[in-house]
Amino acid sequence: EIVLTQSPATLSLSPGERATLSCRASQSVSSYLAWYQQKPGQAPRLLIYDASNRATGIPARFSGSGSGTDFTLTISSLEPEDFAVYYCQQRSTWYTFGQGTKLEIK
Amino acid sequence: EVQLLGSGGGLVQPGGSLRLSCAASGFTFSSSAMSWVRQAPGKGLEWVSAISASGDSTYYADSVKGRFTISRDNSKITLYLQMNSLRAEDTAVYYCAILGPGYYFDYWGQGTLVTVSS
Numbered sequence: 198e199i200v201l202t203q204s205p206a207t208l209s210l211s212p213g214e215r216a217t218l219s220c221r222a223s224q225s226v227s228s229y230l231a232w233y234q235q236k237p238g239q240a241p242r243l244l245i246y247d248a249s250n251r252a253t254g255i256p257a258r259f260s261g262s263g264s265g266t267d268f269t270l271t272i273s274s275l276e277p278e279d280f281a282v283y284y285c286q287q288r289s290t291w292y293t294f295g296q297g298t299k300l301e302i303k
Numbered sequence: 304e305v306q307l308l309g310s311g312g313g314l315v316q317p318g319g320s321l322r323l324s325c326a327a328s329g330f331t332f333s334s335s336a337m338s339w340v341r342q343a344p345g346k347g348l349e350w351v352s353a354i355s356a357s358g359d360s361t362y363y364a365d366s367v368k369g370r371f372t373i374s375r376d377n378s379k380i381t382l383y384l385q386m387n388s389l390r391a392e393d394t395a396v397y398y399c400a401i402l403g404p405g406y407y408f409d410y411w412g413q414g415t416l417v418t419v420s421s
Binding site for chain 1: 338347348349350353362364390398403405406408409410411412413414
């Protein structure tokens, strides 16, 4: 099983700041990695697929990068609605998710 | 607008059974692979099962293989998950999701809670 490790577990930032979230895979997943956003009491929402492609309707402030084992989700300037939990997910070998990064307001 | 309405969750005793349903609308269900993903209370996400658009191919996580069965009825535009021999560790919110052409979970339903407890 491919294990995805996200860091940090919690990230405390203020609106307007830049957020950088990391996801590391236990073995190469090529570019087969996605990022999801989940707000309390809601279902996850697909943000980024194939490491760097924004899903339909996702604002340009969200961007993804990386390949192989190291990936990054960047939010260029945080809006109040961006504070949530973010998960990475690989589909190279079946499907596994990272444990999540909670992005909280500082 | 894509809608996925999950139902069928509830409280069940260990060893019991439950069938979840997911009613779909707003997209071509018969052309879409579908999946179930679960989330234990306060925990992360775990893929459970997937099914091809036709229903001919099914896939399961090792944690549920032999106990859960995924199926679909394209005429009723509904996805199902039959869960047998339930365990406490199966307690979770179960989400149905569209498995898009890129094999990611493109859209998610609102989830239905399954609690396994005596």
